[in-house]
Structure formats: structure tokens, C-alpha cells
Amino acid sequence: MEEFALSGEARRTLLELARKALEQGAKEYPKRAAVWRGGENFIERIVESVTAGVKASAELRRQNGVFVTLRKEGALRGCIGTFSSQQPLYKTVPEYTLQSAFFDPRFPPVAPQEVASVRIEVSVLSPLRPARPEEIEVGKHGIYIRRGGRSGCYLPEVATDYGMSREEFLSSCCTHKAGLPADAWRQKDTEILIFTTFKFSEPR
Numbered sequence: 001m002e003e004f005a006l007s008g009e010a011r012r013t014l015l016e017l018a019r020k021a022l023e024q025g026a027k028e029y030p031k032r033a034a035v036w037r038g039g040e041n042f043i044e045r046i047v048e049s050v051t052a053g054v055k056a057s058a059e060l061r062r063q064n065g066v067f068v069t070l071r072k073e074g075a076l077r078g079c080i081g082t083f084s085s086q087q088p089l090y091k092t093v094p095e096y097t098l099q100s101a102f103f104d105p106r107f108p109p110v111a112p113q114e115v116a117s118v119r120i121e122v123s124v125l126s127p128l129r130p131a132r133p134e135e136i137e138v139g140k141h142g143i144y145i146r147r148g149g150r151s152g153c154y155l156p157e158v159a160t161d162y163g164m165s166r167e168e169f170l171s172s173c174c175t176h177k178a179g180l181p182a183d184a185w186r187q188k189d190t191e192i193l194i195f196t197t198f199k200f201s202e203p204r
Contacts, residue, residue, distance in 0.1 A: 021094035065125035152177025
């Protein structure tokens with residue numbers, strides 16, 4: 001499984017772009033909602049705005065999956081991502097910062113007065129690969145479970161944050177994310193895929 005790292009400069013650039021997107025989005029979202037005048041997409045317009053003029057290194061041009069997690073006073077405030085992207089990282093990270101801030105259905109959109117207290121975490125993903133349950137290393141691997149038309153995923157830190165065993169990790173993902181029975185991961189027609197992440201965040 002591919003494992004990698006990003007330089008300090010690349011991490012700083014991605015977090016700066018994410019922060020700019022969050023700040024601009026919070027100013028514009030209440031006025032424009034999902035669509036700008038002229039029909040441009042809210043997210044696309046802001047991503048183009050904050051990335052204009054970026055001199056992207058080879059690291060920033062990578063096309064990896066990304067999840068962006070927002071936390072406020074330590075509590076989850078939004079988390080949305082993608083397992084693959086046709087866009088370079090320097091565009092994917094601000095895009096999913098905006099998705100997490102304004103389009104996570106579990107939370108109201110981030111308000112302008114909240115922006116300063118929201119901390120941004122970025123997880124860059126390795127490609128997915130099929131795996132047997134016993135191959136999963138708690139704290140190292142994220143999981144993506146699917147059967148039929150249902151699917152769900154957990155990032156690696158979910159298991160460690162909640163003190164889960166491998167079996168609890170799999171069962172919880174089945175029930176809480178995929179809407180499947182808790183023991184669905186044991187069934188032959190359930191597909192389990194794993195991935196690793198390279199995670200970095202703004203300072204506390």
C-alpha cells in the first residue's frame with residue numbers, strides 16, 4: 001500500500017488555502033447560498049479565487065483522495081471527503097474544506113463568527129485496496145465497506161479516538177455509516193477496502 005509524506009512547505013500551503021476558502025466561504029455563503037449570480041457554482045468560484053496565482057509544486061499537483069475535518073473546541077464541526085480526485089491537491093483541499101463547512105448535512109453551515117474558532121485537519125489518502133478483516137491494523141488503516149447499494153467509511157483515527165478493537169471498528173462502520181447489520185463485514189458478499197492517510201492540521 002502506498003505511503004507518503006508531504007513537505008512542511010506543502011502542508012503550510014494547503015492549510016493556508018483551506019483557511020482562505022473557509023474565510024471567503026463564510027462571508028459569501030449567507031448571501032449567495034449554493035449558487036452565485038451568473039450560475040457559477042459556489043464552491044468552484046471560491047476555489048478558483050483562492051488558488052489563483054498559486055505556483056504549484058509537484059507535491060501540490062498530486063491527485064489523491066482527501067478528507068477535510070473541521071473541529072470547534074475539539075468537537076467535530078464537519079467532515080467530508082473523496083477517495084479519488086481528478087483535481088490537484090491544491091484545489092481538492094479547499095474544495096472539501098468548503099464541502100465540510102457548508103454542505104455536511106449533520107451540521108448547519110459555518111457562520112462568519114465561528115470561523116476563528118474552527119480548526120482545519122486534512123487527511124490525504126492512499127489508493128483503496130481490498131483487504132481481509134485480519135489485515136486491518138487499528139489506528140493505521142481506514143476502512144470502506146460496501147454491499148449492494150450501501151457503503152460507509154471510517155478514517156483511521158476513529159478507532160483510536162473511541163478505543164475500538166478491530167471488530168468494533170468494522171461493526172460500527174457497518175451500522176453507523178453503511179446502514180448494514182453489525183456483522184455484515186463477516187459476510188462473503190461484503191467488500192472491505194482499506195487505505196492509509198497522511199494527516200496534518202492547523203496548530204491548536
